[in-house]
Amino acid sequence: AQSVTQLDSQVPVFEEAPVELRCNYSSSVSVYLFWYVQYPNQGLQLLLKYLSGSTLVKGINGFEAEFNKSQTSFHLRKPSVHISDTAEYFCAVSDEGSGNTGKLIFGQGTTLQVKP
Amino acid sequence: DAGVIQSPRHEVTEMGQEVTLRCKPISGHNSLFWYRQTMMRGLELLIYFNNNVPIDDSGMPEDRFSAKMPNASFSTLKIQPSEPRDSAVYFCASTSHPGASTDTQYFGPGTRLTVL
Numbered sequence: 612a613q614s615v616t617q618l619d620s621q622v623p624v625f626e627e628a629p630v631e632l633r634c635n636y637s638s639s640v641s642v643y644l645f646w647y648v649q650y651p652n653q654g655l656q657l658l659l660k661y662l663s664g665s666t667l668v669k670g671i672n673g674f675e676a677e678f679n680k681s682q683t684s685f686h687l688r689k690p691s692v693h694i695s696d697t698a699e700y701f702c703a704v705s706d707e708g709s710g711n712t713g714k715l716i717f718g719q720g721t722t723l724q725v726k727p
Numbered sequence: 728d729a730g731v732i733q734s735p736r737h738e739v740t741e742m743g744q745e746v747t748l749r750c751k752p753i754s755g756h757n758s759l760f761w762y763r764q765t766m767m768r769g770l771e772l773l774i775y776f777n778n779n780v781p782i783d784d785s786g787m788p789e790d791r792f793s794a795k796m797p798n799a800s801f802s803t804l805k806i807q808p809s810e811p812r813d814s815a816v817y818f819c820a821s822t823s824h825p826g827a828s829t830d831t832q833y834f835g836p837g838t839r840l841t842v843l
Contacts (some may be wrong), residue, residue, distance in 0.1 A: 643830070654731070654818055654834035655770075701770065705830065714783065715760075715832060717770040 612639045615704050617718035625726050632687040632721045634702035643705040644685040645715065646676055650698045658700070661685060663702055672696070697725045729753075731835035734767050739841045745807040748838045751800055752821030760832060761794055761804050762818040770818075776802065809842045816840070 614656025618633040636642065643662050647655040666678040676687045685702060700720040732751040740746055760775040774784040776796045784794070791810070796802040806813055814820050816839050820832040 647834075652836075655820075655832075656834070657831050660767045660831065714772065714775065716772075719769040 613642070613704055613716050615702050615716055615718035616724050617700075617702055617721045620719065621722045621724060623724045623726060624658050624692055627691045629690050629697075630688065630692050630723065632700050632702075632723065634685045634687065634718060636685065636702070636704045638683075638704060643680060644676075645703040645705065646670065646674070646685070646687050647701045647703060647717075648672075649682050649701065649720075655701060658687070692723070692725050694725050694727060696723060698723060731819055731821055731833055733817075733835035733838050735838060736836065737839045737841075739843065740809055741843050742810055745805065746809045746813075746840060746842075748804040748806070748817050748819075748840070750802045750819030750835060752802070752819070753823075753833055754800065756823045756833070757799065758822045758823035759796060759802050760820040760822075761802070761821065762813045763841045764818060764837070765815045773804070776785075795826050806840075809840075811842045814840055 614637045616635045624630045629645050645660045646658040648658050649655045658674050659668045659676055661668045661678045669675045674687055674689050676685055678685050699720045699722050701720050703715040731753055734749045758777045761773040763773055764769050764770045772802055773786045774794045775782055779830060792806055794804045800832045816837045817838045818834050820834045822830055822832045
């Protein structure tokens with residue numbers, strides 16, 4: 612069975628500082644990996660996704676993530692955060708072998724708190 | 728495109744009452760997902776449909792929950808009778824290419840359900 616672990620429930624950081632949100636997954640087959648962001652009182656929005664190819668994936672709002680197969684990780688990074696990045700971030704995995712259902716397994720989420 | 732539309736945005740009801748949540752997926756999308764989000768359990772997949780057919784309802788908590796998709800543009804999630812522990816935010820998401828490399832789930836704004 613697949614699972615996703617987000618190692619930090621909350622990450623406080625000062626504005627303009629770099630940030631890394633950690634995500635590890637467990638799967639016996641190849642996967643697709645996603646990061647979603649949820650702003651207060653809103654639905655989830657896709658930040659970026661890894662499907663294949665280059666292990667460094669660039670997304671919206673200056674975020675990027677690196678797929679590391681040996682460490683089964685997909686950490687999200689941003690070199691300089693803004694107050695507007697304050698939100699909850701979810702890592703998710705989709706099983707390539709799930710019969711093309713597109714079913715996603717989400718991590719518990721990490722709350723990014725950007726302080727002025 | 729208007730995106731995924733959910734109604735109502737907020738619902739407050741009393742224990743024992745029937746609750747119906749509604750979702751209109753993005754036009755042309757053929758897969759629809761219902762999620763529940765709580766502080767304790769995070770984001771859980773309840774059920775998903777492909778071409779209006781329920782594919783996996785293993786996440787539905789119990790028989791009090793039921794979901795239907797009578798056509799490609801409408802789905803309902805019903806709770807009868809409702810209980811206080813059903814209080815959560817319920818999200819609907821849709822996608823046009825489940826499992827394919829272009830797969831992205833688009834989320835609605837959610838329905839915040841409070842059962843007193």
